Amino acid sequence: MSHDPLLAHAERSIAVGSKSFAAAARLFDANTRRSAMLLYAWCRHCDDVIDGQQAGHEASVQAPALALQCLLELQVQTDAACRGAPVEQPAFAALREVARQHGIARQEAFDLLAGFAQDVAGEHYRSLDETLGYCYHVAGVVGLMMARVMGVRDPAVLDRACDLGLAMQLTNIARDIVADARVGRCYLPEQWLEELAIPRDRLTDKRYRRRLAQLAQRLVDHAEPYYLSAQAGLPALPWRSAWAVATAALVYRQIGLKVRKAGAxxxxxxxxxxxxxKLCAVAGGLWRALSCRLRRYPVRDPGLWARPHSTPAAARHDAPATVPADGR
Incomplete structure (x- = not known):
């Protein structure tokens, strides 16, 4: 039995919640792996609380008042963790340690919660840019925090880490269109739905599957330049971190390719x-990690969606207000 309760909790969380991340996390050196898993445990816990699920499975529709109360409690506990104050659950103790050790900013932690607040509010996304804004909150900022765990401080490299999160979330959205619709959520741009005359409230109807497949392919296609951009961040990472990140990218990209191939x-x-x-991805990730310093990568495409820089979350138009810093 592990003598490290926080790590044991995180390992249980990842074993059930994400086999893809579990496969990649084994490739980190021991210290980085521990911090990455602790950060994951907090992210997983917050996601589960908002979705009324266990370890990423069986999401349910929660009453709005209950969902809002859950969000407020997450904000209070996350704020306490970022301030180094006492917390009640292992997931927040994990965040507290990682934030202190790696300089995770409260703003970035609350950016993730802002994405969950969008879910609680049942927000709609008119354009792809608005969908990408959501992707930033629930995945791009996770890429930023994970990069900090790996020792990254260069803003240009952090941009590439954010790009990987965006690519992965676009892949997730494509894969989960129908599952999300069953719990009343839709992350597809409304402009796209209108183009193909797909009613937003009929996404589970099989008569629209062929049209949905066209939109899923568009999402997968839009993810590709973000996956490509993320590769340019690999040379800045310790080689084992580069191996883990490259492997995770290959695993997720493969899911997107499966969505495209499966069609309706x-x-x-x-x-x-x-x-x-996954084993093939591990081998491919190793090759990318070992060869990345021999390659020349282009400057980041200015046409890609850009993460917000150094703007307090509560001041941005895309981030809902959160609890005050004192947690009340």
Whole structure:
């Protein structure tokens, strides 16, 4: 039995919540792996609380008042963790340690919660840029925090880490269109739905599957330049971190390719990668990690969606207000 209760809690969380992340996390050196898993445990806990689920499975529709109360409690406990104050649950103790050790800013932690607040509010996304704004909150900022755990401080490299989070979330949205619709959520741009005459409240109806497949392919196609951009951040990472990140990117990208290939059948079951495919990704990630310093990467495409820089979350138009710094 582990003598490290926080790590044991995180390991249980990741074992059930994300086999893809679990496969990549094993490749980190021991210290980085521990911090990455602690950060993951907090992210997983917050996601589960908002979705009324266990370890990423069986999301349910929560009453608005209950969902809002859950969000407020997450904000209070996250604020306490970022201030180094006492907390009540292992997930927040994990965040407190990681924030202190790696300089995770309160703003970035609350940027993640702002994404969950968008879910609680049932926000709609008119354009792809608005969808990407949501992707930043629930995944791009996770890429930033994970990069800090790996020792990254260069803003240009942090941009690339954010790009990987955006790519992964676009992949997730494509894979989970129907599952999300079952709990009343839609992250597809409304402009896209209107173009193909798909009613927002009929996404689970099989008569629209072929049209949905076209939109899922568009999402997967839009993810590609973000995956490509993320590769340019690999040379700035310690080689084992580069290996882990490259492996995670390959695993998630493979899911997107499966969505594209499956077409209208993509939502007959939850698409994932096999053990063999994960092993291939591990080998491919190793090659990328070892060869990345020999390659020349282009400057980041200015046409890609850019993360917000140094703007307090509560002051940005896309971030809902949060609890005051004293947690009241």
């Amino acid at each position: 059948d993509a939502w007959d079951g939850r698409l994932s990668t096999s053990k063999w495919e």
